[in-house]
Amino acid sequence: MAIAFIREIVNMNPDVTLRIRVMDDNRHPTWQGVEYGKEDWLQINRPPSANVPTVVTPDNMAVPWSYGGKQRMYIQTVTTGGIVKNISAEVRGENAWDYMVLRDNALAEIGQTEIGSLGDAPGVNHSWWAIVLQEDGRLEWRLFERQGLRRDDLINIVTETGKFLIDVFPTVIDKAAQILPVIAAL
Numbered sequence: 001m002a003i004a005f006i007r008e009i010v011n012m013n014p015d016v017t018l019r020i021r022v023m024d025d026n027r028h029p030t031w032q033g034v035e036y037g038k039e040d041w042l043q044i045n046r047p048p049s050a051n052v053p054t055v056v057t058p059d060n061m062a063v064p065w066s067y068g069g070k071q072r073m074y075i076q077t078v079t080t081g082g083i084v085k086n087i088s089a090e091v092r093g094e095n096a097w098d099y100m101v102l103r104d105n106a107l108a109e110i111g112q113t114e115i116g117s118l119g120d121a122p123g124v125n126h127s128w129w130a131i132v133l134q135e136d137g138r139l140e141w142r143l144f145e146r147q148g149l150r151r152d153d154l155i156n157i158v159t160e161t162g163k164f165l166i167d168v169f170p171t172v173i174d175k176a177a178q179i180l181p182v183i184a185a186l
Helices: 151-157 170-185
Strands: 003-011 016-023 042-044 054-056 072-079 084-094 097-103 109-117 126-133 139-146
Touching: 003 016, 003 042, 016 126, 042 054, 084 109, 109 126, 109 139
Parallel strands: 003 126
Antiparallel strands: 003 054, 016 042, 016 072, 072 084, 084 097, 097 109, 126 139
């Protein structure tokens, strides 16, 4: 399956603490020499000032493959007033492509984005992301880099018959277009 690595987590909100827990049986992220297991929360504190966001750059953090909902990444926001909100993210395979699926507090699906072709193929379908808590409270996922062909790009290449259409001899087609009116005039 495709892997969506989290390269950076940024908290720009002066009233909210951001917490992340990666419930993954195999991959455990680290930050500043501390390994975070599937029960541990990585806390990204409120920024020290309006001009200086809190930035965490974890190692080995990725959105887990779902395995039927068994694994996921929880993202929790806690306001200074104690209001807690949760969303979760997981990777799910569908029709030869992998999607990062986002869920609300009740685990209802609220969105998804395609992240790569099905199958763990380093150099082909890995992506690197930032999770950014904006000053206004919006949580934004930003893509730094992505390997491989996007699903929609492939669909644009492949015709409905499943054949690739590649114009190898454009000059032959141009010549045929020029000759056609001459033949029609005969």
